[in-house]
Amino acid sequence: MGSSPPTTLASLPSAFAAACRLSRTEGELFERCRVALVRRFHSERIWITLVSPTETVPRVGPEEGFEDTVEVARLGSGETEVLIHAEPAAASEMRAVAMPLAVGLSVVLELRSVLLERQASLDDAVFQLRALRQVARLLSSVHSIEETEQLILDFMAEVFFAWWACLYRPEGEVYAPKVFRALNERLRPAPIVRGALDQALPAGSASTGADDVAVAALVGPGAELVVPLDAGAERMAVLVLGSRISDKLYGRAELELAGTLSFAAAIALKNSELVEQLHSAATTDELTGLYNRRALEERLAAEISRSLRHQLHTSVLLLDLDRFKVVNDTMGHAAGDRLLIEVARVLRQQCRALDVVGRLGGDEFLVILPMTKPAEAQVFVARVQSSLREMEQSSPEFGVCTLSMGIAESPRHGTTVSSVLAAADTALYKAKRAGRNTVEVADS
Secondary structure, rough: OOOOOHOOOHHHHHHHHHHHHHHHOOHHHHHHHHHHHHHOOOOEEEEEEEEEOOOOOEEOOOOOHHHHHHHEEEEEOOHHHHHHHHOOHHHHHHOOHHHHHHHHHHHHHHHHHHHHHHHHHHHHHHHHHHHHHHHHHHHHOOOHHHHHHHHHHHHHHHHOEEOOOEEEEEEEEEEEEEEEOOOOOOOOOEEEHHHHHHHHHHOOOOOOOOHHHHHHHOOOOOOOOEEEEEEOOOEEEEEEEEEOOOOOOOHHHHHHHHHHEEEHHHHHHHHHHHHHHHHHHHHHHHOOOOHHHHHHHHHHHHHHHHHHOOOEEEEEEEEOOHHHHHHHHHOOOEEEEHHHHHHHHHHHHOOOOOOOOEEHHHHHEEEEEEEEEEEHHHHHHHHHHHHHHHHHHHHHHHHHEEOOOOOOEEEEOOHHHHHHHHHHHHHHHHHHOOOOOEEEEEEO
16 A cells, blocks of 8 residues: 555646646646546546636536535645645555646646746846847948937837827936837827926936836826936937836836847947037038038939939029138128128028929039029029118128129029039129129029
């Protein structure tokens, strides 16, 4: 008799282990264990029940006959109990090994709980690796500042399954809400006082939850995660996330992941700013902020190509500031620079959205008017001349300010950048010889 329990249970440990390994749910686990008991004790009328305040696993076994069963074993672990019932004929044989059976099932449940926890940790690790890979892709490609802001917001909101998210960028005394998205109804967030938030979250601070009273008071109600995006000592942005769609709280793992991703996001923002600065330096006139000669020639080539392809008219105005040398000689080069800046402002204000204005060099400017004939370009000329007369009132120190202009049209006066500019230059010198403050159109 002393050796019967081990003999009786000889085949069950491996069957229970297989059940633990193969089952995806608690119900499936119990059913596999019950099948192992049915095979071992040659009775279909065996039931397993889990009683727990947190688990809702129905009793596993045949639909009928439970009322005639005998309780074979009951094992409690905390608030959870495992019960085994069987028909009287099988119960007598099972009773001798009831406690080892219950212990075995309890061990299976414990092992399964450990496996599930480890699987959850593994899933989190895989998820974080995927998130980091997406950030690596973001860093490896060049986007504009606006595109990068939107990518960061969308990516972070989706990683944490947030109902809403807002990316704040520093602007003067505040962090202004630059990009916002929400899956439910919510008013657009208000700016955050920059100095107060920087004091509550100095550069280098980790991500924080809504339990930080000082931060919560600044970002407003509904915010549950605040992520500083710092590139070294420079704060590039602040990301604020609302509650999660899953209703789960932001825990330690989410805070750590947010910290890792925030650094990469800050570097992506910094890179996009540097790229735009380099591009601006290569295409912008430093003094006036208008396009420089290189950028103007590229845009003119594109407009000429478009005019040829679609049979459109493109007018080009070459403008020269009259008596500019007198201003430099009598008032100094600093005054001359101020005058050039004022003229650039006038030209920019009078241009349409599709027009292009730039400084070729010195006191020469170029304006490209797509889909415009020379006669129609006179409307732009009149607006500029009127604005220059108004400038005499706002900046009287410069005296009377006038422009001589030469107009050429593509494709009538040329089909290349050099030919169109040459035609406009010839018309400009004709205007100069005519007494300045005049406009001439290139000869056909």
